[in-house]
Amino acid sequence: MGPTASGKTRLAAKLAYAVDGEIISADSRQVYKHMDIGTGKDLQEYTIDNVDIAIHLINIVPHGYHYSVFEYQRDFFRVYEEIQKRNRQAILCGGSGMYIDAVLNNYHLQPVPENKKLRESLAKLPMQSLVDILTSYKSLHNTSDTSDRQRLLRAVEIQAYYAETPTSNRTFNLDPILFYIHFERDVLRKRITQRLHDRLKNGMIQEVEKLMNDGLSADQLLYYGLEYKHIALYLTGKVTYEEMQEKLMIAIHQFAKRQETWFRRMQRNGFHMHYVEGAMTEDEKMHFMLQTLGNYTANYLNNEDK
Numbered sequence: 001m002g003p004t005a006s007g008k009t010r011l012a013a014k015l016a017y018a019v020d021g022e023i024i025s026a027d028s029r030q031v032y033k034h035m036d037i038g039t040g041k042d043l044q045e046y047t048i049d050n051v052d053i054a055i056h057l058i059n060i061v062p063h064g065y066h067y068s069v070f071e072y073q074r075d076f077f078r079v080y081e082e083i084q085k086r087n088r089q090a091i092l093c094g095g096s097g098m099y100i101d102a103v104l105n106n107y108h109l110q111p112v113p114e115n116k117k118l119r120e121s122l123a124k125l126p127m128q129s130l131v132d133i134l135t136s137y138k139s140l141h142n143t144s145d146t147s148d149r150q151r152l153l154r155a156v157e158i159q160a161y162y163a164e165t166p167t168s169n170r171t172f173n174l175d176p177i178l179f180y181i182h183f184e185r186d187v188l189r190k191r192i193t194q195r196l197h198d199r200l201k202n203g204m205i206q207e208v209e210k211l212m213n214d215g216l217s218a219d220q221l222l223y224y225g226l227e228y229k230h231i232a233l234y235l236t237g238k239v240t241y242e243e244m245q246e247k248l249m250i251a252i253h254q255f256a257k258r259q260e261t262w263f264r265r266m267q268r269n270g271f272h273m274h275y276v277e278g279a280m281t282e283d284e285k286m287h288f289m290l291q292t293l294g295n296y297t298a299n300y301l302n303n304e305d306k
Contacts, residue, residue, distance in 0.1 A: 003256040005256070011289075013047075016053045017048040022088050032224075033060075043055075073102045103174065112158045180274070181276045183279075208221065226252060227248060274292050
């Protein structure tokens with residue numbers, strides 16, 4: 001795990017190659033089909049020494065669909081159990097903190113139906129009132145649910161349902177080894193900036209334009225945030241190219257800070273993370289991770305002998 005632009009995909013693929021593993025993505029936007037450049041799928045990075053690494057929970061729902069944390073948790077454990085049956089190593093890779101939290105902390109989640117009566121009662125309330133209602137149910141760790149009205153209404157609807165409905169007691173016993181890719185803030189900022197310039201030059205605007213031509217409205221694209229939101233505003237003439245680029249750059253940097261905050265909170269809540277320093281070479285990172293995994297295996301075998 002780690003913030004955006006930290007090199008998680010490539011490192012996870014190399015680790016999977018080394019330990020005969022399969023990757024389960026933990027990215028809230030890579031689940032959508034035809035949203036490739038803006039979500040950073042980088043599918044070419046899943047081929048190591050001409051071997052295609054198995055990757056799950058990417059390209060599983062159509063664009064325009066609103067995929068939920070509940071669906072992710074359900075799909076994760078289905079895939080996880082299938083990988084176990086194949087006697088292969090499951091490797092979770094991503095930067096969506098809530099998705100990772102949902103499986104590591106085994107959130108008790110269930111599907112939430114639409115509540116038309118509640119939505120009607122909320123329809124005329126201003127955004128801040130909706131935020132206040134959502135805050136009364138839970139602490140907000142980021143602004144992903146509060147920047148778009150439809151997303152905010154759905155978040156309130158979900159929390160109201162959970163407050164009134166008993167949750168499932170199904171549990172899964174995971175014993176994860178966590179690696180966190182860490183870069184100094186100024187280095188990470190440079191990586192984010194360079195990556196954005198590369199993606200803008202290599203078809204990201206055309207990708208959003210095609211989504212709009214395929215039927216997604218600019219308002220629908222706002223739901224997916226970051227690249228899709230700001231490029232949609234540019235394509236509809238709301239901002240200039242320079243304004244789009246500047247605002248998008250700021251938004252991605254802010255997003256990376258929120259990711260770092262989320263992972264620090266996980267540490268405070270008891271998750272031990274092995275820091276993989278971004279300044280190391282790829283070979284050094286691999287050596288560190290494999291050595292760490294080897295130590296865990298040795299300790300496990302010693303305990304089994306005892």
